[in-house]
Every structure is written in C-alpha cells, then in structure tokens.
Amino acid sequence: MHSAIDDAHARVYAAIAAIPRGRVASYGAIAARAGLPGRARLVGRLLGEVPEGMVLPWYRVLRASGHIAMPPGSRGFREQCWLLRAEGVEVKNGRVALSAFGLDADLDRALWGAPD
DSSP states (O other), X not given: OHHHHXXXXXXXXXXXXXXXXXXXXXXXXXXXXXXXXXXXXXXXXHHTTOOTTOOOOGGGEEOTTSBOSSOTTSHXXXXXXXXXXXXXXXXXXXXXXXXXXXXXXXXHHHHHOOOO
C-alpha cells in the first residue's frame, strides 16, 4: 500500500512541476491531472510536505476561485503575489483570473472564444 501512496504523491508533484511559467492551476485541477479527482485537499497537504531538495512552483497553485489560499497580507501571500507577477500573471486583490491565466485558458478560448 505504501508504494501506491508514494505513486499518488509523485503524480501530484509532477502535475505541479508541469505548470508552465505564467500559468496557474487550482488545487482541484492538479488533483485531476494527477488522476486523483476530488482530492484537492490532498494537493494542499502535499504542498506543505514537499520533500527536502524538491523545488516546485508552489506559487502557481490557487483556490478554485483563483484566490491565493494564504491569509491576505501574510508573508506567504505577499511572496506568492510577487512570484506570480514576476512571471507576468495579473494578481488583483489576491485573485488571478483563471480564464486568462489558468492551465486550460487557451483550450477554453479555442473552443468557446474569448470571454466578453
């Protein structure tokens, strides 16, 4: 059973690592891409338990609403805003427009057209 848990964790970390620069994804989207739909909380927990030496673009993972999960004004919140903006991601009031910067934004735009 232990290896199945490790495999799931590895898939979550791989999905986070695969978020391209200038893009963001929700905890739920990462869980789904890792083959674990409905396990958004697991993604959040694993982000808090990243193995030593593993470098992940943790700051590209947001709530389903596009909001930063850390308390507004906290050091982590400010760092996440700064890192996202450094990649050209627009952050307004602690929120990123997933329609513009989400992993699937280009696919949605291609299928449905640009949002009004």
